[in-house]
Amino acid sequence: MKYLEWLNISGAWLVSIALWVLLIAVVAILARSWESVRNFTSEVKSELRKASWPWDPKEKGMKKYRELTDSTIVVTIAMLLLSGYVAGWDFIFNMIMAWIFGVPQK
CATH class of the missing domain: 1.20.5 (Single alpha-helices involved in coiled-coils or other helix-helix interfaces)
Incomplete structure (x- = not known):
């Protein structure tokens, strides 16, 4: 079990497991919607170029x-x-x- 100690990021295994599940869920959501994030970012850049500064x-x-x-x-x-x-x-x-x-x- 020594090799799994690096997974225990909070000191308590239950909290660590919850944090890892949350991290994996956030990464999965970002990976799933990455194309829409890229589209949004490119649209924002395009609109900022059109702006009158x-x-x-x-x-x-x-x-x-x-x-x-x-x-x-x-x-x-x-x-x-x-x-x-x-x-x-x-x-x-x-x-x-x-x-x-x-x-x-x-």
């Missing part, structure tokens, strides 16, 4: 990513404003609920 291929250095940088800054500022808006209303409603239910403020 937010940079100018004619520019060099960081100027190439000017549109990407500007868009990132706009999104970051919008998220900060939105989170401030939500936090403000949360604070106001918290104060109103505390006043209604008589909960002491911290």
Whole structure:
């Protein structure tokens, strides 16, 4: 039985057997659906080639990513404003609920 010890990956044989069965099942499922995985991957690559990326291929250095940088800054500022808006209303409603239910403020 010494030669089978490498199969015992968890210390307990029952858990090891369950893990090996799970591993074999995952490999079998992947092998069975490998063609569809390859097709999906090739379709994703094809669609990514068609995409319009937010940079100018004619520019060099960081100027190439000017549109990407500007868009990132706009999104970051919008998220900060939105989170401030939500936090403000949360604070106001918290104060109103505390006043209604008589909960002491911290």
